[in-house]
Amino acid sequence: MSAAAQVRAVAPQAREAAAPGAAAVPAPAGATTAAAAAGGARSIVAFCCRECAYAAADASANARTPLPPTVRLVLLPCTGRVSPLHLLSALAEGADGVMVAGCLEGQCHYREGNFNAIDRVKFVQRLLESVGVEPERCRMFTMSAGEPPKFVAAVREMDRVVGALPPLARRAAGEAFAPPAGTGGGG
Amino acid sequence: MPLTDRGREILKRLPATHPRSSGSIGCEIVRHDDLCIGCGTCASHCPTGASRRGETFDVHQLLDAPEGSRRGELGAALRRLMRAEPARPIEVPPRVTVYRTILYEDERCIGCGTCARNCPVEAIEARPPEATAAAAVGPGERVEAAS
Numbered sequence: 001m002s003a004a005a006q007v008r009a010v011a012p013q014a015r016e017a018a019a020p021g022a023a024a025v026p027a028p029a030g031a032t033t034a035a036a037a038a039g040g041a042r043s044i045v046a047f048c049c050r051e052c053a054y055a056a057a058d059a060s061a062n063a064r065t066p067l068p069p070t071v072r073l074v075l076l077p078c079t080g081r082v083s084p085l086h087l088l089s090a091l092a093e094g095a096d097g098v099m100v101a102g103c104l105e106g107q108c109h110y111r112e113g114n115f116n117a118i119d120r121v122k123f124v125q126r127l128l129e130s131v132g133v134e135p136e137r138c139r140m141f142t143m144s145a146g147e148p149p150k151f152v153a154a155v156r157e158m159d160r161v162v163g164a165l166p167p168l169a170r171r172a173a174g175e176a177f178a179p180p181a182g183t184g185g186g187g
Numbered sequence: 188m189p190l191t192d193r194g195r196e197i198l199k200r201l202p203a204t205h206p207r208s209s210g211s212i213g214c215e216i217v218r219h220d221d222l223c224i225g226c227g228t229c230a231s232h233c234p235t236g237a238s239r240r241g242e243t244f245d246v247h248q249l250l251d252a253p254e255g256s257r258r259g260e261l262g263a264a265l266r267r268l269m270r271a272e273p274a275r276p277i278e279v280p281p282r283v284t285v286y287r288t289i290l291y292e293d294e295r296c297i298g299c300g301t302c303a304r305n306c307p308v309e310a311i312e313a314r315p316p317e318a319t320a321a322a323a324v325g326p327g328e329r330v331e332a333a334s
Contacts, residue, residue: 119280120283
């Protein structure tokens with residue numbers, strides 16, 4: 001069994017833990033308390049670069065470092081592949097937070113992919129902010145393949161931040177937007 | 188700048204609906220903002236910089252984009268999350284090239300129609316002015332494909 005397959009094996013655990021009433025897998029104490037404090041589990045989608053973040057995730061899984069059960073990993077060849085549509089549709093379809101984990105600045109395997117990703121994440125943050133959603137729900141992290149602890153720390157940080165936020169409210173596809181009564185259109 | 192004799196000869200052979208590129212023709216540029224996908228092709232082809240990519244982006248361009256388009260998909264996702272109407276256009280980071288408002292300056296446009304020819308979704312129309320088209324073709328000459 002390859003090391004990558006072991007990382008993927010984290011996902012079923014996460015799914016069980018996210019389901020209401022299921023027994024939670026042992027998770028870092030900080031993560032569970034934060035999620036519990038705000039009520040209910042959150043889900044985070046992590047878009048990981050194959051060259052660095054996914055390799056770091058792989059190494060951390062080999063070292064049996066537990067990741068927060070809320071996180072789902074998505075493998076990308078390079079974070080330059082990530083588009084605002086990926087990030088936004090992940091949020092619209094059920095994620096409470098999305099993170100993009102890529103190479104250190106200037107160390108992209110494809111030269112500039114992570115710079116593109118950084119700007120796209122910034123763009124999505126501004127989009128979210130302009131429609132009144134917390135921009136912290138979308139974040140970019142950079143690390144090298146040799147820094148599994150940094151990856152784990154990034155995921156835990158994301159889990160903590162998103163866990164402290166209320167669950168992301170979303171309406172059904174096609175449902176019209178009605179501004180909440182009482183707000184005078186400002187802001 | 189008047190057309191040369193050779194230019195007139197070439198224009199005679201073109202159907203009247205063909206977009207004409209000479210700077211001297213001065214087409215009327217009609218832009219259909221609802222069809223624009225903001226790819227910026229017009230901006231990169233514009234010889235005078237009349238069309239260019241702006242630094243900001245109006246979020247309503249996503250929210251009001253037609254269904255099925257790439258912008259429409261993004262707008263639909265955003266609509267599901269939306270808690271407030273976007274108040275002002277957002278600033279676009281430099282490496283995000285697609286999601287920008289395309290600016291157009293009438294003053295600088297020479298009506299060459301390059302943008303219309305390169306637009307992938309035909310959101311820009313170059314209408315040759317009636318008088319110029321008639322003069323270029325000349326009286327009594329029949330132009331094929333003219334409806």
